[in-house]
Amino acid sequence: MTDLGYIAIILAFLLSLYGIAASAFGALKNRPDFVGSGRNSVYVVSGLVIFAGLLMWRALLTNEFHVEFVASHSERALPTIFKISALWGGQAGSLLFWSMLASLMAVVATFSFRKQGSSLMPWVNVVLLVYVGFFMSLLLFAENPFARLWMVNGQQVISVFQPTGAVALIPPDGNGLNPQLQNYWMVLHPVALYLGFVGMVVPFAFAVAALVTGQLGNTWIKLIRRWTLVPWAFLTVGILLGSQWAYLELGWGGYWAWDPVENASFLPWLTATAFVHSIMIQERRGMLKVWNMVLIGLTFQLTMIGTFLTRSGVVQSVHSFALSAVGPMFAAFIIITSLAFIGLLIWRLPHLKSENSLDSVMSRETAFLTQNVIFVLIMAATFLGTIFPSISELVMGDKISLNAPYFMRVNGPIFVALLVLMGAAPLLAWRRSGPETLRRNFLAPISAGLLSVPVMFLLGNRTMGGFVGVAIIAFVLAGIIQEYVRGVRARRQSTGEPLPTALVQLVRRNGRRYGGYIVHIGVLMVALGIIGNEFYQSEVDANLKRGESVQIANYTLTYERLDMVDGPNFTELIAPMTVAKNGRVVGEILPKKHIYDKNPEQPMSEVGLRAGVVEDVYAVLAGWDNMGDTASFKVFVNPLMSWMWVGGIVMMIGVLISAWPRRVATTAEATRRVPEGAQTA
Amino acid sequence: MRRFALIRKTLIVCALVAVFALALGSGPAQIASAQTPTPNQINEVARELWCPLCNGVRLDNCDLQACIQMREVISQKLEAGESTDNIKAYFVQQYGDVVLGQPSTEGFNLIAWIFPILAAVVGLGWVAYLVVTWRKKQAAPAVAASGAPSGGQLRRPGEEPDDYMKRVERELRETE
Numbered sequence: 001m002t003d004l005g006y007i008a009i010i011l012a013f014l015l016s017l018y019g020i021a022a023s024a025f026g027a028l029k030n031r032p033d034f035v036g037s038g039r040n041s042v043y044v045v046s047g048l049v050i051f052a053g054l055l056m057w058r059a060l061l062t063n064e065f066h067v068e069f070v071a072s073h074s075e076r077a078l079p080t081i082f083k084i085s086a087l088w089g090g091q092a093g094s095l096l097f098w099s100m101l102a103s104l105m106a107v108v109a110t111f112s113f114r115k116q117g118s119s120l121m122p123w124v125n126v127v128l129l130v131y132v133g134f135f136m137s138l139l140l141f142a143e144n145p146f147a148r149l150w151m152v153n154g155q156q157v158i159s160v161f162q163p164t165g166a167v168a169l170i171p172p173d174g175n176g177l178n179p180q181l182q183n184y185w186m187v188l189h190p191v192a193l194y195l196g197f198v199g200m201v202v203p204f205a206f207a208v209a210a211l212v213t214g215q216l217g218n219t220w221i222k223l224i225r226r227w228t229l230v231p232w233a234f235l236t237v238g239i240l241l242g243s244q245w246a247y248l249e250l251g252w253g254g255y256w257a258w259d260p261v262e263n264a265s266f267l268p269w270l271t272a273t274a275f276v277h278s279i280m281i282q283e284r285r286g287m288l289k290v291w292n293m294v295l296i297g298l299t300f301q302l303t304m305i306g307t308f309l310t311r312s313g314v315v316q317s318v319h320s321f322a323l324s325a326v327g328p329m330f331a332a333f334i335i336i337t338s339l340a341f342i343g344l345l346i347w348r349l350p351h352l353k354s355e356n357s358l359d360s361v362m363s364r365e366t367a368f369l370t371q372n373v374i375f376v377l378i379m380a381a382t383f384l385g386t387i388f389p390s391i392s393e394l395v396m397g398d399k400i401s402l403n404a405p406y407f408m409r410v411n412g413p414i415f416v417a418l419l420v421l422m423g424a425a426p427l428l429a430w431r432r433s434g435p436e437t438l439r440r441n442f443l444a445p446i447s448a449g450l451l452s453v454p455v456m457f458l459l460g461n462r463t464m465g466g467f468v469g470v471a472i473i474a475f476v477l478a479g480i481i482q483e484y485v486r487g488v489r490a491r492r493q494s495t496g497e498p499l500p501t502a503l504v505q506l507v508r509r510n511g512r513r514y515g516g517y518i519v520h521i522g523v524l525m526v527a528l529g530i531i532g533n534e535f536y537q538s539e540v541d542a543n544l545k546r547g548e549s550v551q552i553a554n555y556t557l558t559y560e561r562l563d564m565v566d567g568p569n570f571t572e573l574i575a576p577m578t579v580a581k582n583g584r585v586v587g588e589i590l591p592k593k594h595i596y597d598k599n600p601e602q603p604m605s606e607v608g609l610r611a612g613v614v615e616d617v618y619a620v621l622a623g624w625d626n627m628g629d630t631a632s633f634k635v636f637v638n639p640l641m642s643w644m645w646v647g648g649i650v651m652m653i654g655v656l657i658s659a660w661p662r663r664v665a666t667t668a669e670a671t672r673r674v675p676e677g678a679q680t681a
Numbered sequence: 682m683r684r685f686a687l688i689r690k691t692l693i694v695c696a697l698v699a700v701f702a703l704a705l706g707s708g709p710a711q712i713a714s715a716q717t718p719t720p721n722q723i724n725e726v727a728r729e730l731w732c733p734l735c736n737g738v739r740l741d742n743c744d745l746q747a748c749i750q751m752r753e754v755i756s757q758k759l760e761a762g763e764s765t766d767n768i769k770a771y772f773v774q775q776y777g778d779v780v781l782g783q784p785s786t787e788g789f790n791l792i793a794w795i796f797p798i799l800a801a802v803v804g805l806g807w808v809a810y811l812v813v814t815w816r817k818k819q820a821a822p823a824v825a826a827s828g829a830p831s832g833g834q835l836r837r838p839g840e841e842p843d844d845y846m847k848r849v850e851r852e853l854r855e856t857e
Contacts, residue, residue, distance in 0.1 A: 252742040259737035315736075357815035366812055373804040381797040388784065388793045396789050403737050403782035410797045541720035632720075634742075 002067050005055035006146040006160050009139050012048040015041050016133030020126050027122035027213075035122045042110045042125050045132055046103035053100035056093065056145055060086050065171045068158045069093050069145045075176040075598055077569035082177055085187040089177045091311065091326065092145035094190070099135040101191075102198040106132060109202045109227065116223060123209035124202075131201050134333050142325035176569065176598025183604075185245035193238030193265055197303040199231025200268060203275075204300035207293055211344040216289065216351050221279050226659045228296075232276055233655040235269045240526075240648040251605035251620035253539060253636035255644070258407040260315040263386045264306025267379055271299040274375035281368055284430065286355030290345070291372070293352070297341045302379070304334050314390055360432030367425035374418050381410045416472065419527060422520055423476030426483060444482050449475030469531040473524050480517045487514070507657060515658030522654055525647025532615070532640025541622075543632045553637040555617055556580045557589075562628025570596045572606075575621045575631050579610055586610075591621035591633065615639040718759040726755045726765050730772055731782040740780075 023038025025031065056069070060083045065071040073089045088094040106128040113121055139145065150157045150166035157163055180186070203224040210220040242262065243255040256262060275295040281288050309315050312327025345352075358365050385402045393399045427441040452474035453467055461467060484503070487510075491502040507514040542550035544559040558578040565572040573593045579586055589608030596602065610617040616638040624631040727741035732748050740748055751772065758768045772780045784790035 250742075252739065257737045354815075358812050359816070361812055361816075366808070369811065370805070370808050373808050377797070377800055377804050380800045384793065384796050388790075392784070392790060392793075398777055400778045400784050400790060401731055401733075401736070401780075401782055402784060402793065403731055403739075405781075406783035406793070409783070410794075414797075414801070539721075539724070541724055543720070 001055055002059055002064065002146045002148065003160075005052040005059075006144070008048040008052040008055070009136055009146070012045045012052070013133060013136035013140055015048070016045045016129040016136060019045060019129040020133065023122040023125045023129070027119075027126075038122060038125050038129075039110055039114075042106050042128060045129065046107045049096075049099050049103040049132065049136070052146075053087070053096055056087060056096055057084060060084070063174070065174050066148050066168055067145075068147045068149050071149060071171050071174045073174065073177055075174040075569060077597065078174075078177055078182075079568050081184075081187060082182050085181065085190075086177050088190045088194075089181045091324070092139070092143035092147075095135060095138050095143055095326075096145045097190075098194055098198065099132060099139065101194050102128075102132050102135060102201065105195075105198045105202060109205075113223065119213055120206060120209035120215060120220060120223075123212045124205040127205035127208050128201065130337075131205075134329075138326060138329055142329055174598075176596060179570075179594065179596045179599050179602050179604045180249065182570075182594075182596070183245060183249055185241055185248065189238055189241035189245055191238075192234050192241055196231045196233075196235030196238050196265075197268070197307070199227070199234060200272065200296075200300050200303050202227045202231070203296050207296045208341065208344065211293070211341075211348050214348065214351060216348060218283055218286075221282055221292070225279060226661070228272065228276055228279070229655055229659040232269070232272045233652055233659075235265065235272060236651055236655075237648065239265050239269060240645065244645060247641070248607055248609065249605065251607055251622075251634065253537060253618060253620075253634070253638060254533065255641075258382075258385070258402075258404050260386050261310050263382050264310050267306050267383055267386075268299050268302040270375045270379040270382070271295050271302060274372040275299055277368055278372050281365055285365060287357070287365065288369070288372075289352040289354065290349065293345055295372070295376075297338070297345070298376075298379075301334060301338055301341075302383075304330065304337075305383075308334060309386065315386065362428060362433045362438065364425055364428045364430045367421055367428050371418065371421045371425060374414055374421065378411050378414050378418070381414070382407065385410065416468065419472045419476060419523075422523065423472070423479045426517070426520075427479050441479075441482070445475045445479040448478035463535045465535040466531060469527065469535070473527055473531075476520065477524055480520055483517060484514070511657045511660055511662070515654045515656070515660075518654030518657060519651050520654075522647045522649070522651030525643045525650055527647075529640050529642070529644025529647060532643070533638050536639040538637040540635050541632070542635065543630055545630050546628070550633065550635055552617075552635050553615075554582050555637060556583070557617070557619060557633075557635055559631055559633070560588075562624055562631060567594065569598065570594045573621065573624070573628075575608075575624070575628070575633070577608060577619055577633070579617055589617060589619055591619040593621050611642050613642060616641045718756050722759060723752055723755050726759065726768055727752055729765065729769060730780050733776040733779045739782075 019038045019041030022034045022041065026034030026036075026038055058064075059067045059070050060074050061080070063070070063074065063076055065074075069090060069092050070086075073086045073093065074083055078086065086093065088097045109128065110121070110125060113124070144160055147158045147160050149169035149171070150159055150163055151169045152163055152166045156169060157166060159166075162168075206220045206224045206227075210216050239262075242265065246257065246262075247253075247255040250257075275292065278288050278292055278295060282292050308327065308330035312324070312330060314327060358369075360366070385407055388402055389400050423445060424442075427445065429437055433441070449471040452471045456467055456470050461470075484506070487506045488499065488502045491497060491506050492499065495502070495505075497505060538553045540550055540552045544550060546559060546561055549556050549558040556579075558580070560576045560578060563574045563576070565574060571594070573595070575591050577589050577591065579589055587610055589610050590606075591608035592606035594604045594606060596604070605620050608619040608621075616636075618636040618638055620634040620636075622632040622634050724741040728739060730740040730751070732738040732740055732743040732745060734745060734747060735743055738748075740751060754771075755768055758771065763771075769781070778785050778790070784793040786794055
């Protein structure tokens with residue numbers, strides 16, 4: 001059956017080449033039949049890729065260990081959910097999964113835009129097919145998930161087709177999935193992240209189509225606004241799920257280590273966030289057209305560059321670059337598509353002139369522009385930090401490491417500036433803000449920020465980071481609340497609606513703006529979690545005999561015993577600890593170690609967690625002696641961490657409100673009834 | 682078969698117990714003498730160092746044998762009365778800058794520190810340049826904005842300086 005998968009990939013590759021040619025020819029020669037054929041090839045290519053992916057899943061679920069990927073990344077005893085997620089547990093499978101999601105995205109985009117932007121669509125299809133086609137070429141020429149195991153003259157050979165004189169090699173069981181990936185968060189995290197990555201190809205495709213066709217007005221921007229917000233939301237969720245996984249699995253009390261894989265997901269998020277904001281300026285003021293093109297081009301390329309960096313092995317060592325064909329192929333794709341995009345941009349530069357100019361320093365445009373530049377700055381610094389060890393190794397021959405201390409020192413101050421701007425920008429008017437407006441809009445937020453300092457002092461804070469962080473959060477939050485209060489008050493005055501109705505109507509009628517503010521509230525909650533973890537974390541290490549206790553903050557944790565439980569493909573060692581707060585028992589936590597049958601040398605921590613609104617009690621079982629007579633623990637009290645995860649949910653609610661499709665009447669009706677500001681909402 | 686699997690699992694677990702027992706060191710911390718550094722004292726130093734072999738793993742969190750030995754060295758050096766800076770310098774001498782988690786501020790690696798500052802100067806300089814040049818252009822009659830009023834924040838021609846409430850009200854009336 002896996003042969004069929006391989007054939008499907010070959011057909012998908014050839015058809016994508018045909019689709020690219022047909023769409024381009026149809027668009028250039030104005031031939032709707034060819035354009036239609038190109039569009040249909042998107043559907044067929046995607047169908048083939050999804051079919052291939054389903055066959056791979058079938059191989060994983062039915063334990064077809066003859067297939068090398070299945071033998072290397074699965075095992076009989078692996079729980080079904082992890083057999084499904086094993087698809088993205090290795091290079092070849094994850095490329096196939098990526099292709100599946102890209103295909104799905106291509107189908108949804110092509111289908112949903114079938115009636116809009118008709119002259120852009122052939123070129124959008126070209127880009128989508130180039131993208132999917134490239135992944136097909138990776139599967140065919142670099143990492144084939146359908147390759148099988150054979151024996152030739154006592155030698156193990158991996159090949160799709162049976163080599164001459166070979167007999168099938170069918171191992172009785174597989175090697176198992178990497179223990180780090182046998183976690184529910186790791187089932188969700190890659191899916192969300194990949195959806196974010198592949199989703200960015202759609203706005204990029206529209207940008208390319210706009211450049212090729214010369215339709216450089218606001219049409220493409222309006223068409224792709226939601227198509228940027230949705231992948232942005234997936235990226236955000238993906239990053240937060242990854243952080244949650246790191247927090248619960250890696251057992252070091254943190255959630256983000258600035259490692260290259262994490263940075264790879266963060267880089268496109270930064271430019272995408274800048275893009276989501278800067279397209280507003282183009283829509284409303286006709287400015288920053290080139291900048292927006294650059295941002296979406298960068299975002300797309302960063303999804304590829306991040307993947308390239310982590311998959312080619314170049315980050316681990318420059319010398320591993322050529323070990324697999326994946327690295328060079330990614331590099332070639334990135335270089336060629338970047339040059340093509342830059343070429344298009346230069347060609348269309350005369351048509352991308354700004355329709356307006358900045359009126360005042362104290363305007364929302366200036367704040368947005370500064371914020372955009374700051375996002376790109378963080379991206380540039382993070383990018384440099386990610387690749388610098390490789391550059392240093394290449395130039396100096398010595399390997400260095402750039403970890404959290406570097407990133408925190410470089411990015412920390414920039415993030416502070418960014419948060420301040422997040423609070424200030426919505427309080428500044430478009431074009432210019434007079435002194436009176438400034439006073440009225442900034443008085444309450446600045447007062448709230450200043451007031452937070454004595455409050456924090458009274459609460460016992462003596463940390464500078466805490467004062468600054470909380471003051472900024474108070475400033476931003478007060479600004480958002482002020483916007484809501486004023487909106488609701490104005491609505492109540494004009495319509496006489498009761499408060500809840502006025503609030504709902506305000507958000508419903510201008511979801512884009514007020515949904516955006518909800519996203520900002522979510523960001524503040526995430527920031528609060530970061531502040532709690534960075535500045536107020538307590539940590540203690542303890543070797544405890546049964547019944548002994550360790551003190552941390554207001555808590556006393558008592559080690560009870562060590563239990564051993566058989567899991568489906570692992571042995572679970574559980575060390576229950578009784579948690580008492582200020583002397584009163586409040587519960588029990590279960591720090592665990594999983595020792596996987598297939599990878600006993602890589603035991604995985606499952607932290608014992610008592611999550612709370614104010615703080616988490618978090619314990620890691622580090623080791624044990626004499627079958628649990630003594631055990632060693634790392635215990636943390638992580639203040640405010642729950643706010644980070646809830647903040648993620650709030651951000652998603654905000655995005656949903658912001659991106660929710662509003663009823664669109666006929667164009668004429670809409671123009672008559674809805675003011676322009678709301679039209680773009 | 683099941684019994685064999687169980688025996689195998691138990692053996693694996695026993696082997697691991699032996700490994701962890703080694704990792705535990707010699708006995709509980711509670712009975713540590715005044716001279717012997719506690720795990721917390723060792724970790725305070727280890728937190729400022731990074732595993733030279735893993736990517737991005739702090740020394741206090743690394744389970745590699747090499748890192749366990751490094752922590753033992755920290756313990757010995759603390760016991761000998763050495764300062765944190767001395768201990769860090771010792772490891773840099775042994776393993777290179779890789780244990781610091783950040784590049785040194787000398788030679789080629791200085792680029793990693795200078796680049797972000799340079800990028801900030803260029804980026805913010807660009808914004809300043811745009812603001813200055815665009816404001817100059819403003820003398821010429823500006824073409825009306827294609828998107829005109831946003832969520833009520835944009836002043837219309839001839840309108841008096843911002844009055845937030847009035848604008849919100851107007852916007853709401855228009856929305857009805």
